[in-house]
Amino acid sequence: MKPAAVVSLVMLLCLSASLAAQAENWPCWRGPRGDGSSIDQTVPMTWNGETGKNVVWKVPLPGNGHASPIVWDNRIFVVTCDQEKQERQLICLDENGDQLWSKVVLKSQLETKHNLNSYASSTPATDGKLIYVAFLEVDGKTIPAPNVGRARPVTVGVINIAAYDFDGNRKWLVKPGEFVSVHGFCSSPVIHGELLIVNGDHDGKSYIVALDRNTGKTVWKVPRKYETRSYVTPLIREVAGKTQMFVPGSRRLQCLNPADGSEYWHVDEKGLPEQYVASPCFDGKNFFMAAGFPTYHVIAVRPDGEGDVTESHVLWHTKDVSCYVPSPVLAGNALFVADDRGTASAFDTKTGEKIWKERMGNHYSASLIATKTHVFFVADDGTTKIVKAGDEPGVVEENPLGEFTFASPAVSNGRLYIRGEKHLFCIGDKSVAAASR
Numbered sequence: 420m421k422p423a424a425v426v427s428l429v430m431l432l433c434l435s436a437s438l439a440a441q442a443e444n445w446p447c448w449r450g451p452r453g454d455g456s457s458i459d460q461t462v463p464m465t466w467n468g469e470t471g472k473n474v475v476w477k478v479p480l481p482g483n484g485h486a487s488p489i490v491w492d493n494r495i496f497v498v499t500c501d502q503e504k505q506e507r508q509l510i511c512l513d514e515n516g517d518q519l520w521s522k523v524v525l526k527s528q529l530e531t532k533h534n535l536n537s538y539a540s541s542t543p544a545t546d547g548k549l550i551y552v553a554f555l556e557v558d559g560k561t562i563p564a565p566n567v568g569r570a571r572p573v574t575v576g577v578i579n580i581a582a583y584d585f586d587g588n589r590k591w592l593v594k595p596g597e598f599v600s601v602h603g604f605c606s607s608p609v610i611h612g613e614l615l616i617v618n619g620d621h622d623g624k625s626y627i628v629a630l631d632r633n634t635g636k637t638v639w640k641v642p643r644k645y646e647t648r649s650y651v652t653p654l655i656r657e658v659a660g661k662t663q664m665f666v667p668g669s670r671r672l673q674c675l676n677p678a679d680g681s682e683y684w685h686v687d688e689k690g691l692p693e694q695y696v697a698s699p700c701f702d703g704k705n706f707f708m709a710a711g712f713p714t715y716h717v718i719a720v721r722p723d724g725e726g727d728v729t730e731s732h733v734l735w736h737t738k739d740v741s742c743y744v745p746s747p748v749l750a751g752n753a754l755f756v757a758d759d760r761g762t763a764s765a766f767d768t769k770t771g772e773k774i775w776k777e778r779m780g781n782h783y784s785a786s787l788i789a790t791k792t793h794v795f796f797v798a799d800d801g802t803t804k805i806v807k808a809g810d811e812p813g814v815v816e817e818n819p820l821g822e823f824t825f826a827s828p829a830v831s832n833g834r835l836y837i838r839g840e841k842h843l844f845c846i847g848d849k850s851v852a853a854a855s856r
Contacts, residue, residue, distance in 0.1 A: 445490040445829040445836075447544035448607035448652050454700045455748040455788045461833035462790050464805060466846045468839075469821035475834065475845040476516035482508065484539030485605070485784070488838055490831035491545050494585060497843060498524075498552055500538035505529060507539055507554040509583060516845060520587040527556045530574045531564075532603025535744075535784060535825065540605035542827075544615070549582045549590060551615055551632065555604035556594070564601040565622040566647050566693070573601045573622075580608065580617060582635065591635035595619070595628045600648040607652045611664070611677045614638060620649035620668045620695075627653070627666060627680060641680035645669035649695040653677075656701045659723040665706045667695050672708060672720060684724045686733060692716055697746040698786070700754065702768055705734055707749070709742040709756045717742065717756055717766060735771030740764055746786035746827075748794060750808035755794045757783040763796055763812065777812035779804050786827040797828055801839060820844065 442459060449455045466473035482499040489496050493514040500507050507525040512518055529538055541553040556579045561572035576599065581592040598604060598621045606618045615632040619625060625643035630636065647669035655664045655677055664677040670693060672686040694712040701707070701722075708718045719734040741758040748755050753765040753774055761781050765774040780798030788795045789808065793815070796804045801820030806812060822839035829836040834847040 442832045444492065444547075445831040446546070447489060447610065448487060448542040449698055449746065449786060449827070450788070450830065453609065453652065453654050453698070455746060455786055455827075457788060457790050457830040459790065459830055459833060461848075462830055463833075463835050463846045463848070464793070464816050466818045466835075467821075468801065468844055469819055473846055473849065475847045475849055477842050477844050478512065478516040478518075479842050480510070480838070482506075482539070483537055483840065484838075485537040485825045486539050486607075486838075487542040487827045488829050488836045488843060489543050489545055490829055490836065491547050494519075495836065495843070496543050496545065496550050497838065498539045498541070498543055498554075502529065502538065509543065509550065509552050511585070511587060512843070516843070522583060522587050522589065524552055524581050525554045525556055525579050528559045528574075530555050530557045530576055530603055531561070531572070531601060533601070536603040536605060537825070538603070540603070542607040544608045544610050546610055546632065549584055549632065551580065551582050551608045551610070553578060553580045553604075553606060553608055553617060555579070555598055562599070565599065567601050571601065573599060575599050576604070578604070578606070578617065578619065580615070580630065580635065582632070593630065593635035593637075595630065595637055595640065596626055597621075597623060599623045602648055605650050609653050609655065611655050614677065616653055616664070616677060618649070618651060618653060618666060618668070620647070620651070622646065622648050625668065627675065629677070629680065639680040641675070643668050645671055647693050651695045652698045654699045654701060654706070656722075658701070663722055665699050665701070665722070667699065667708050667710065669693055669695070672718065674706075674722065684722075684726060684728045684732070686720060686729045687727065688729050688733065688736070690714065696744045697742065700747055700749045702749050705768070707747065707754050707768070709740070709747045711741065711743045714738065715741050715743070715758075717747075717754070717771070719768065719771060737766070737771050737773070739773060745783045748787035748789040750789040750791070750794050753808065755787055755789070755806075755808075757787055757796055759783055761798065763806070765812070774810055775812045779814075784825040788828055788830060795828065797824060797837065799823055799825060803837075
């Protein structure tokens with residue numbers, strides 16, 4: 420072989436090894452780090468769901484749901500609800516979009532919910548061996564809805580959490596606690612070591628519960644001070660010499676020890692919102708939270724305190740924003756926040772100064788995702804606008820899906836997975852997909 424050919428081959432092998440090292444699964448809500456970030460350098464930047472441009476495949480999904488798809492190697496898992504049959508299902512697809520199996524996890528009456536929620540909004544989690552799913556079971560019994568401005572009935576339910584293996588065999592199903600919310604259910608499970616942790620904040624005796632993920636048995640369960648519905652998925656990080664689980668809830672930002680549920684610190688600042696939906700972020704130094712109802716807030720908190728750190732560890736706190744449902748994301752030196760009504764903002768992570776604000780879409784339900792250089796905003800009408808992570812709000816790409824979407828996207832191995840109201844879209848390089856078959 421000629422020297423030039425040898426050099427080219429070595430470079431090609433190095434590039435392939437580099438891309439392989441950057442490929443990763445998307446095993447749970449907001450991906451492998453739980454914060455919407457992707458290290459993949461081959462995330463698709465252009466597509467069109469209407470014309471089929473860069474759509475590797477598009478498959479119909481039965482029923483409906485707003486949970487994100489998750490990906491482990493060549494398997495994609497998604498949950499849905501067949502409202503006519505009142506069945507909540509777990510579906511397994513292969514990398515070509517072919518359905519391998521579907522299992523009915525729960526059959527029960529449908530719960531009361533917000534019109535922007537679904538009956539399958541909790542994103543599954545997987546450790547590569549088992550898939551963990553969560554749904555709400557109700558029997559039709561109602562009570563007057565707590566914590567609402569307008570009186571109306573709400574169903575009383577119990578959380579069902581189940582584990583399935585990759586062949587679709589159920590390994591266990593448990594019911595760790597009650598749940599009541601006029602907005603419905605959408606708490607996503609989080610894996611930590613041998614534990615499966617679920618947020619049980621609701622309009623009743625709220626709690627955080629940790630299960631043995633091999634058996635489903637309760638390892639610990641701790642009450643929450645304020646008993647109002649919130650849907651934050653816990654974010655776990657090694658910081659300040661200990662493992663910290665940041666899980667804001669009603670009127671409180673709280674950090675727990677995920678091993679036993681004991682508290683490290685909390686912020687009880689007056690005026691904090693009653694309800695939280697968006698999940699937090701962490702930049703290696705501070706936790707960030709965007710939340711709002713009935714008031715709107717973006718907050719940065721230092722994680723090295725103990726006890727009540729309300730007066731000492733809030734790095735910055737702004738109310739110059741209108742955010743509620745979409746989770747924010749970090750890219751570069753900025754925290755990117757989308758509000759439900761279609762406006763996006765970028766904040767300096769050190770100071771909280773607003774870098775820019777721009778109207779980006781019609782309405783946002785999906786949480787943001789980001790690579791090292793770009794941020795993806797997926798609007799309810801299916802349009803994804805991609806913004807460069809810089810000081811200006813310039814949109815570099817605008818990609819239509821041709822279908823409404825309320826689920827947050829997933830990224831894995833150079834592919835982008837977007838769940839529409841009727842289909843699951845796999846977006847990527849068609850030539851690479853064809854060569855792999």
